[in-house]
Amino acid sequence: MTTKERILTGIGVGRGLVVGDVRRMPDPLPEPPQTNSTLGADAELGRATVALSETAEDLRDRGRQAGGLAKDVLDALALMADDQMLHADVKNRIDRGATAERAVFDAFAGFASILEAAGGYMAERAGDLGDVANRVIARIMGVAAPGVPQSTTPFVLVARDLAPADTALLNFDIVRALVTTDGGPTSHTAILAREKGLPAIVGAKSAEVLVDGDVVLVDAGKNEIVLHPSAVRIEEALIEAEARKAARAGATGPGRMADGHEVALLANVGSSKSASAAVEAHAEGIGLFRTEFLFLDNDTAPSVDTQQAEYAAVFEQFPGQKVVVRVLDAGADKPLPFLTDDGEENPALGRRGIRALFAHSEILRDQLTAIAQAAAATRADVWVMAPMIATVDETEEFVALCREVGIAKAGVMIEVPSSALLAHHILEIADFVSIGTNDLTQYTVAADRLLGTVADLQDPWNPAVLRLIREVGRAGEVTHKSVGVCGEAAADPTLAVVLIGLGVTSLSMSPIALADVRAEISRFTLAEARELAERVLSSRNAADARIAASAVLTQ
Ligand code: PEP
Ligand code: MG
Numbered sequence: 050m051t052t053k054e055r056i057l058t059g060i061g062v063g064r065g066l067v068v069g070d071v072r073r074m075p076d077p078l079p080e081p082p083q084t085n086s087t088l089g090a091d092a093e094l095g096r097a098t099v100a101l102s103e104t105a106e107d108l109r110d111r112g113r114q115a116g117g118l119a120k121d122v123l124d125a126l127a128l129m130a131d132d133q134m135l136h137a138d139v140k141n142r143i144d145r146g147a148t149a150e151r152a153v154f155d156a157f158a159g160f161a162s163i164l165e166a167a168g169g170y171m172a173e174r175a176g177d178l179g180d181v182a183n184r185v186i187a188r189i190m191g192v193a194a195p196g197v198p199q200s201t202t203p204f205v206l207v208a209r210d211l212a213p214a215d216t217a218l219l220n221f222d223i224v225r226a227l228v229t230t231d232g233g234p235t236s237h238t239a240i241l242a243r244e245k246g247l248p249a250i251v252g253a254k255s256a257e258v259l260v261d262g263d264v265v266l267v268d269a270g271k272n273e274i275v276l277h278p279s280a281v282r283i284e285e286a287l288i289e290a291e292a293r294k295a296a297r298a299g300a301t302g303p304g305r306m307a308d309g310h311e312v313a314l315l316a317n318v319g320s321s322k323s324a325s326a327a328v329e330a331h332a333e334g335i336g337l338f339r340t341e342f343l344f345l346d347n348d349t350a351p352s353v354d355t356q357q358a359e360y361a362a363v364f365e366q367f368p369g370q371k372v373v374v375r376v377l378d379a380g381a382d383k384p385l386p387f388l389t390d391d392g393e394e395n396p397a398l399g400r401r402g403i404r405a406l407f408a409h410s411e412i413l414r415d416q417l418t419a420i421a422q423a424a425a426a427t428r429a430d431v432w433v434m435a436p437m438i439a440t441v442d443e444t445e446e447f448v449a450l451c452r453e454v455g456i457a458k459a460g461v462m463i464e465v466p467s468s469a470l471l472a473h474h475i476l477e478i479a480d481f482v483s484i485g486t487n488d489l490t491q492y493t494v495a496a497d498r499l500l501g502t503v504a505d506l507q508d509p510w511n512p513a514v515l516r517l518i519r520e521v522g523r524a525g526e527v528t529h530k531s532v533g534v535c536g537e538a539a540a541d542p543t544l545a546v547v548l549i550g551l552g553v554t555s556l557s558m559s560p561i562a563l564a565d566v567r568a569e570i571s572r573f574t575l576a577e578a579r580e581l582a583e584r585v586l587s588s589r590n591a592a593d594a595r596i597a598a599s600a601v602l603t604q
Contacts, residue, residue: 052277059253060234060508060595061269062242064297064542064565066290067205068283069225071263072198074208074215078183078190081150090143097139097149100188104181105130129181135160150189157182180212197224205267207259210504211238221245226267228256228274233504235487235537243540246561250274252505270542272595293568300568303333304556306549308574313555314563315371317535321362326560334371334430336483336557337535338363340416341383349387350412356419357426364429372429373483373533373557375462376416378436379405382499388412397497402437402464403447417454424456432458434483439465441474448478462535464488469517472524479530484521484553486536490514509538510591515551519586522552533557542569543598549575550582577601 086093105127112123129135135156142152161175180195187194197206197215203225208215210232219241227249229238234251242249248269250256256274259265266275266286270293275282304314315336316327327335343351343359351359364372379385380401388409393399406413417433424431435447438461451459460481463469469489476482486509491498493514496506509515518534525532533555538544540562546569548556556566573581581601588594 055276057253057255057274059250061272062239062249064270064293065248066268067225067248068266069205071207071259072204073261075193075195078186081154085146086148093143093149096189100185101130104185126181150186153185205265216241230256233507235507236504296568297564306570310575312549315557316560317557324363324366330560330563334367336373336533338374353415353419357423360420360423361427364423364427368428373432374420375434375436378402403435421454421456434460434462436462437464439467444475444478463521465492469520472521476524476528476530481531483533483535486538508591510594512588512594519551526552542566546573546578547582547585550578
């Protein structure tokens with residue numbers, strides 16, 4: 050019997066196209082009931098203690114197998130299961146009559162809410178605690194632990210969403226594509242897929258119907274999953290996949306549209322090591338050098354000399370090319386004890402980014418000095434920008450400080466709606482702007498970029514976000530100054546064309562995304578991109594905007 054094809058849609062990440070068998074990640078466990086124990090406290094405590102220590106051992110084992118960064122993640126999770134305060138809390142609850150599974154559930158939930166209240170990095174760890182709790186409870190109940198299914202043959206992984214603990218263990222030789230029913234384009238799953246060049250469709254609600262063994266064709270470029278694809282469709286898809294691969298391989302050199310209009314294609318990097326990936330991917334330079342890596346694991350800011358050496362190690366790799374350095378962006382998702390205030394109730398709206406630097410001006414001055422010295426010692430064309438600028442006054446203060454230390458090109462990031470709306474004033478002062486669409490989206494729709502439950506709102510295709518970008522693009526046109534995009538949006542090939550139509554002059558992304566974006570923009574003229582942008586801007590929501598774009602692009 051042949052089964053009918055069915056098209057399921059979601060948000061595609063990248064341009065990949067693969068055919069494979071579905072393996073589903075088990076759904077989260079149901080909440081254990083609040084009934085009193087019938088086994089007695091000693092037996093319950095025994096069940097809980099064994100499950101906690103077996104889970105810790107299992108996590109450490111997986112860490113040993115995986116090695117590298119994954120080992121650090123898994124060892125940290127094992128420590129959570131071993132935590133003595135948590136064990137004491139579980140025992141207390143059991144002594145008061147709880148079952149082992151309920152005691153574990155409540156004890157972990159209590160700890161998670163303390164972390165959540167702390168905000169920022171600590172709040173992110175709350176999700177990991179939930180993951181460890183589920184593993185322990187599954188062991189107590191004797192059911193399959195949630196997590197990535199084990200397999201020796203390739204498969205398409207289908208899940209609600211993937212937690213960092215799941216993705217740390219993914220074997221990219223076996224997992225061919227990712228499909229999630231929840232989450233959005235800036236979810237952890239989407240970021241991982243982009244980093245690894247793995248096809249993914251996120252937020253595909255209708256993928257709920259997929260079961261183990263279903264054959265699917267995942268086409269990230271078309272935002273669709275075809276369930277039970279026909280032999281003809283598979284054959285056509287494989288030809289199309291080859292064509293896309295060839296387009297990617299053939300797309301080298303600087304970013305250029307079909308009419309010759311140039312759009313610089315740059316890379317986002319976070320250290321001197323990752324800069325080499327940018328060189329290999331033929332980036333025309335660096336559009337966002339995140340400098341947090343130098344500060345994050347330290348109790349104080351590194352010296353000017355240490356910073357200068359690190360910056361020079363990146364600049365040296367781009368002689369004669371542009372390198373846009375962002376000064377330290379601390380706070381909210383990147384807390385730094387010596388710069389940001391732990392006590393803030395809402396750190397995303399607190400003293401973060403440039404606000405934290407102005408409050409510690411010696412740190413900002415030292416960093417700018419180190420950048421200026423490294424620039425003078427190398428041949429890179431160094432531009433410097435400030436994160437989280439919300440006002441024209443902040444722009445003035447930052448640009449003046451740059452001038453004082455001898456930085457020739459001083460710009461700001463547009464990540465807050467207020468600065469997008471005032472871009473024309475900002476660009477009268479700054480030499481350039483770069484739009485951080487991750488934060489700009491977060492602040493436009495008032496949805497925390499780290500919170501899975503509001504991930505579907507975190508969509509840069511939202512016409513409200515695109516209208517703000519158009520304001521900035523127009524300001525760039527009027528002032529003849531450069532308007533870059535360095536958020537995740539730049540790595541979406543279709544959105545990249547729209548952004549150019551909105552007036553963006555350079556795009557910066559993780560190096561792996563460059564080839565697809567280079568190939569896609571070369572298919573259109575600037576006039577076509579502008580027309581596309583106009584259509585998208587009049588859409589009612591992100592989904593309609595995508596449909597409007599694909600109607601034009603597939604013509
Ligand atoms: C952004 O907000 O889009 C951005 C590029 O900065 P970050 O992701 O580092 O906050
Ligand atoms: Mg940002």
